Amino acid sequence: MPQATFHFPPGFLWGTATSSHQVEGNNKNNDWWAWEEQPGRVINGQRSGLACDWWGGRWREDFDRAKETGQNAHRLSIEWSRIQPAPDRWDEDALDRYRAMLRGLHERGITPMVTFHHFCNPLWLAERGGWENEETPALFARYVRKAAEALQEYCTLWITINEPNVFAFEGYLEGLFPPGKKDLKAAFLVFANMVRGHALAYREIHQLQREARVGLALNIRPLHPAGPLTFLDAIPARIGARTFNEAFPNALVDGKLRLPTRTVRIPEAVGTQDFLGVNYYTLDMVRLNLLRPSEMFAERFYPPGAELSDTGFIANVPEGMFEVLKWAKGFRIPIIVTENGVEDADDHLRPRYLIEHIHQVWRAVNFNWPIKGYFHWTLVDNFEWERGWTQRFGLWGLDVDTQQRIRRPSVDAYAAICKQNAVSYETVEKFAPQAVPRMFPG
Ligand code: IFM
Numbered sequence: 001m002p003q004a005t006f007h008f009p010p011g012f013l014w015g016t017a018t019s020s021h022q023v024e025g026n027n028k029n030n031d032w033w034a035w036e037e038q039p040g041r042v043i044n045g046q047r048s049g050l051a052c053d054w055w056g057g058r059w060r061e062d063f064d065r066a067k068e069t070g071q072n073a074h075r076l077s078i079e080w081s082r083i084q085p086a087p088d089r090w091d092e093d094a095l096d097r098y099r100a101m102l103r104g105l106h107e108r109g110i111t112p113m114v115t116f117h118h119f120c121n122p123l124w125l126a127e128r129g130g131w132e133n134e135e136t137p138a139l140f141a142r143y144v145r146k147a148a149e150a151l152q153e154y155c156t157l158w159i160t161i162n163e164p165n166v167f168a169f170e171g172y173l174e175g176l177f178p179p180g181k182k183d184l185k186a187a188f189l190v191f192a193n194m195v196r197g198h199a200l201a202y203r204e205i206h207q208l209q210r211e212a213r214v215g216l217a218l219n220i221r222p223l224h225p226a227g228p229l230t231f232l233d234a235i236p237a238r239i240g241a242r243t244f245n246e247a248f249p250n251a252l253v254d255g256k257l258r259l260p261t262r263t264v265r266i267p268e269a270v271g272t273q274d275f276l277g278v279n280y281y282t283l284d285m286v287r288l289n290l291l292r293p294s295e296m297f298a299e300r301f302y303p304p305g306a307e308l309s310d311t312g313f314i315a316n317v318p319e320g321m322f323e324v325l326k327w328a329k330g331f332r333i334p335i336i337v338t339e340n341g342v343e344d345a346d347d348h349l350r351p352r353y354l355i356e357h358i359h360q361v362w363r364a365v366n367f368n369w370p371i372k373g374y375f376h377w378t379l380v381d382n383f384e385w386e387r388g389w390t391q392r393f394g395l396w397g398l399d400v401d402t403q404q405r406i407r408r409p410s411v412d413a414y415a416a417i418c419k420q421n422a423v424s425y426e427t428v429e430k431f432a433p434q435a436v437p438r439m440f441p442g
Contacts, residue, residue: 002442003425006362013373014418015073017339019118022382025051030081031126035178046388052380053403059101062380067108069411070418074105075375077115081122084143095150102154115159116144119167131190141200152209159277160201163219164194165244176386192264195251202272217277217338220245220324226285236298237286276328277338283320309343311391316353321360329369341377343391347408352432354413358423359439380405
């Protein structure tokens with residue numbers, strides 16, 4: 001069996017990604033907390049509760065874990081509702097706590113990447129119509145300026161909005177996130193306002209900090225025509241990809257948000273992206289189905305025979321990572337994999353999923369595509385939105401009742417990669433022997 005080591009460039013960022021509501025606990029002043037209190041919103045009535053207790057200080061021990069296992073970067077989000085608990089009030093204590101967290105990362109030799117918006121809105125904003133309100137982009141930019149001013153000493157790598165496509169889709173089409181609407185017009189309005197909010201925030205940050213690098217984290221989900229009538233299935237697949245995956249980042253290139261129903265001109269968005277953050281988990285097959293007008297005449301399903309995660313949420317298709325990176329390089333800006341991971345409570349799949357996806361990143365790096373880092377989702381099991389605690393994405397497991405962390409084998413698989421800045425034959429053989437014939441053919 002030929003052996004090889006897949007090396008990454010010096011300075012490559014290796015980290016994990018987290019988000020405030022999912023790890024902090026007691027995030028009581030946002031729309032997600034209120035949503036969790038409504039019956040039927042979260043599976044089994046589960047709540048975020050204390051989450052991973054980062055607000056209580058357990059970020060320290062988790063950052064120690066990240067450092068000890070060779071991670072040199074961490075992506076976290078800050079909570080708008082804590083920083084601006086009311087429209088006319090800033091909470092300096094909350095900003096101090098975030099400063100302490102970022103300082104804590106620096107002290108451990110870990111580069112921070114900060115996300116300003118990760119699915120949650122302050123209650124006061126939600127009561128004013130959230131992102132459907134045309135004033136929200138400016139309010140968002142104001143909050144971003146305030147927070148960036150306070151944190152700029154410790155951070156130059158910023159994400160304005162996490163997965164605006166998922167936010168609009170889940171909150172305004174599927175109804176699974178607050179405000180629970182199923183309204184295409186509202187979804188497109190929210191999408192457009194998020195482009196506006198991003199553009200304003202981009203400029204605020206750059207006014208403050210010349211060396212800032214500002215981007216988005218987009219959930220990119222390749223859509224493949226299912227066949228056998230591939231030419232027919234290609235139509236909904238293309239419309240879906242243009243809308244869900246491509247509309248937002250394309251609008252940042254030419255100022256045109258191309259929706260299936262119309263094109264919205266947002267000229268101020270042109271050139272507001274220093275890097276492209278891609279979150280890749282899985283891909284879908286698409287079949288034309290004229291009986292599904294509300295889903296844009298598309299039926300989506302996983303590739304037949306694909307290996308699925310615990311709850312069937314993710315199909316393990318590592319080649320999709322390469323496909324996404326190939327698409328992303330078309331923007332001719334640096335690319336960062338801002339999320340990738342799998343729910344897997346007993347860790348039977350994660351080491352292989354992780355290794356094979358990182359191998360696809362390596363393939364892309366070898367074409368000299370400008371990929372600068374990889375952030376695994378996630379460090380410790382966290383609150384997974386409407387799926388509550390039923391999905392376990394952490395390198396470390398979490399006992400929600402005792403706050404005890406449980407080290408999964410994936411911790412050591414990822415640590416080997418981070419520490420060597422490479423995927424070695426030994427790492428694959430030890431943690432993902434099934435992948436050896438695929439990764440080392442011959
Ligand atoms: O937990 C989420 C995260 O908040 C956004 N991207 C996908 C993850 C896994 O579902």
